Amino acid sequence: MRMIYDTFRNIxxxxxxLVAFGGDHTIRFLLVDVFDVPLDIVxxxxxxxxxxNVGG
Numbered sequence: 481m482r483m484i485y486d487t488f489r490n491i492x493x494x495x496x497x498l499v500a501f502g503g504d505h506t507i508r509f510l511l512v513d514v515f516d517v518p519l520d521i522v523x524x525x526x527x528x529x530x531x532x533n534v535g536g
Contacts, residue, residue: 481510489514 491498492514500511
């Protein structure tokens, strides 16, 4: 996790506009944490883990 955080932090410090696709949901917490400013998040999730029953 530290390596991921440090890598994203380095990218941000270079002034690059960061866009991330895919990966474990844990990664998003690290991405948000590297920013020192308010930001907006657009999150697309195709998993059905937000409902109790699928197909009846």
